[in-house]
C-alpha cells in the first residue's frame with residue numbers, strides 16, 4: 182500500500198508570536214521550526230501502515246528551502262522519499278491555492294491513501310486536507326485517533342461532540358489526523374535513520390512541473406490584511422490578605438459570584 | 445453581489461445545535477448591514493419539520509435537504525447536496541459554525557465552490573459593503589483580519605460560544621423549500637456511532653471548565669475536579685502532561701495541540717501555565733489558578749489566583765460553591 186503524507190513545517194509551539202513590521206505577518210527571524218505535530222502523527226500512522234502492509238511512504242510539502250529540514254526529519258523517521266513544492270508563486274496564495282498544488286502533487290504519485298494533519302498549529306486554518314480530497318474527488322475521513330486498513334478499505338475512529346464514531350472508506354481516500362501526542366506517540370528519528378535520510382530521494386518541483394497554473398493557484402481569494410495581539414489581561418489578583426485556606430475559598434466564591442458574576 | 449447571506453444550519457439528533465442560533469444571529473447582523481435577506485441551508489434527517497423555526501432568528505427562507513442518509517455527518521454525503529443548495533441561494537456570503545463538522549464541511553465546500561474560507565472566526569464586520577472577519581492564529585497567541593478578493597465568495601465559520609444570540613422572535617416562521625437530492629453510491633460510511641449519554645458537557649461549548657494538570661498526581665484524584673464540576677455544571681479538561689500520563693482521555697486536552705476553549709470561567713488546578721496550555725485557554729473570560737507554587741506562570745494570566753495545596757483547597761472550594769448554589773436556589 183502506497184501512502185502519501187502532507188507535511189507542513191510550523192514554528193515550534195514554544196514560540197512567542199510577534200507581529201512583523203508589515204503589520205500583516207508574523208516575525209520569523211527568531212523562530213525555531215518543527216514538523217506540524219498533527220503531521221507528525223500522520224507520519225507515524227503511515228509508517229505503522231507500511232510496517233503492516235509494505236509499500237512506500239512519500240512526504241509532500243510546500244514551503245521555502247528551510248522546509249527541507251522537516252522533510253528530512255520525516256525521512257529519518259522512516260518515510261521513503263519526498264516531494265518538495267518550492268515555488269514562490271504560492272506565497273501570496275490561500276488555503277485553496279496550496280490545496281490545488283498539493284492535490285496535483287498527490288496525483289503524480291498516485292497513492293492509495295493520503296494522510297495529513299487536521300490543522301497546522303500556525304495559522305490553524307484546518308482546511309487543506311478536505312480541500313485536497315475534494316480536488317482529488319476522493320472521500321475523506323476526518324480527525325482520526327486510530328487508523329486501520331485491510332488494503333481495500335481504511336477505517337478510523339474519531340471523537341465527535343458528545344461521543345465517538347467509527348468511519349470507513351474504500352481506497353483511495355484521504356484521512357486527517359487529530360488526537361494528541363498521547364494517542365499517537367510518534368517515534369523519534371534514530372541516528373541510523375538520520376544518516377539514511379540524507380540519501381533518500383527528495384524531488385523539488387515547481388508548479389509548472391505539477392501542471393498547475395501559477396497565476397491561478399497564486400491568486401488568493403482570501404488573505405490576512407492585518408494582525409493584532411490579543412488584549413493583555415489586566416494583572417490578576419492573588420487571593421491572600423493573610424486569609425487562611427478556608428477563608429480563601431469563601432473569598433474566591435464571593436469574587437466569582439459578585440465581581441465576575443460567572444457562578 | 446449575491447442576493448442573500450446564507451447560513452448553513454447544523455441539525456443533529458432532532459434539533460438544531462445552539463451554535464446554529466449564534467450563526468443565524470451573526471448572519472442576520474451581516475445581512476442587515478449589506479441590506480439583503482438571510483437564507484439558510486439545512487441538511488439532516490427529519491430537519492424539514494423543524495426548519496421553519498429558524499425564522500425566529502431572522503431567517504427568511506430555508507432550503508431543506510431531508511434524507512435519512514444524513515442522520516450523521518459524513519462529508520461525502522453532505523457536501524454535494526449542501527453545495528448545490530448554497531449555489532441556489534446565490535449568496536453574498538456563507539456563514540456556518542466552526543464546530544468539528546462545520547469546519548470540515550466548510551473546507552470541502554470552499555474547494556467545491558472555489559470560495560475563500562476563513563475558519564473559526566470570532567468577529568465579522570461589514571465595511572463599505574465588504575466583509576472582514578477576525579480569527580485567532582497560533583491557537584490564540586495572535587489574531588488576524590481576513591479580507592476577500594473582489595468577486596470571491598466569503599465562507600466564514602464562527603467559533604461556538606463567541607457570537608451573541610439575538611432574542612428569538614417567537615412568532616416568526618421561515619419559508620421552507622425542499623430540495624431533492626439523491627444520496628447514493630457513497631464510498632465512505634459511518635460504521636458505528638457511540639454517543640456519550642452521561643450528559644457530559646463538551647469542552648468547546650462549556651461555559652465553565654475545571655482543568656487539572658500534573659499537580660493532580662494521579663487519575664484517581666480527578667474525582668475532586670469531577671465533584672466541583674458537577675456542582676458548577678462544568679466540563680473537566682486537562683493539560684497535556686495529564687493526558688500524556690494516561691490520567692485523562694486525549695479529548696480532554698486543552699492547548700495548542702488540544703482543544704482551544706473559551707468558557708466564561710476556566711479554573712486551572714495544578715497546571716503550571718506552559719505557553720502551549722495558555723494558548724488554548726487564554727481567551728477564557730475569567731481565569732482562576734490554583735497552584736501551590738506562587739511563581740507558576742499561570743498566575744500571570746489568572747484573574748484570581750490562589751496559592752494553596754489543591755488537595756485541601758479544591759474540596760473546600762467545592763463546599764463553598766455548593767453552599768452558594770443551595771442559597772441561590
Ligand SMILES: Cc1cc2nc3c(=O)[nH]c(=O)nc-3n(C[C@H](O)[C@H](O)[C@H](O)COP(=O)(O)OP(=O)(O)OC[C@H]3O[C@@H](n4cnc5c(N)ncnc54)[C@H](O)[C@@H]3O)c2cc1C
Nearest residue numbers: 657658659683684685699700701702714716721736737754
Ligand atoms: C509540540 C508540543 C505541544 C504541546 N501542546 C500542549 C497542549 O496542547 N496543552 C498543554 O497543556 N500542554 C502542551 N504541551 C506541553 C507543555 O509544554 C507543558 O509541558 C504542559 O502544559 C505541562 O502540564 P502541567 O502544567 O500539567 O504540568 P507541570 O508543568 O508539571 O505543572 C504542574 C503544576 O502543578 C503544581 N502542583 C503540583 N502539586 C500541586 C499541589 N499539590 N497543589 C497545587 N499545585 C500543585 C506545580 O506547582 C506545577 O505548577 C505541548 C508541548 C509541546 C512540545
Ligand SMILES: Nc1ncnc2c1ncn2[C@@H]1O[C@H](COP(=O)(O)O)[C@@H](O)[C@H]1O
Nearest residue numbers: 187188243297298300301306307308309
Ligand atoms: N505547505 C504545506 N505543505 C504540505 N502540507 C500542508 C501544507 N499546509 C498544510 N498542509 C497539510 O494540511 C493540513 C492542514 O493544514 P491547515 O489547513 O493549514 O491547517 C496540515 O496538517 C498538513 O497536513
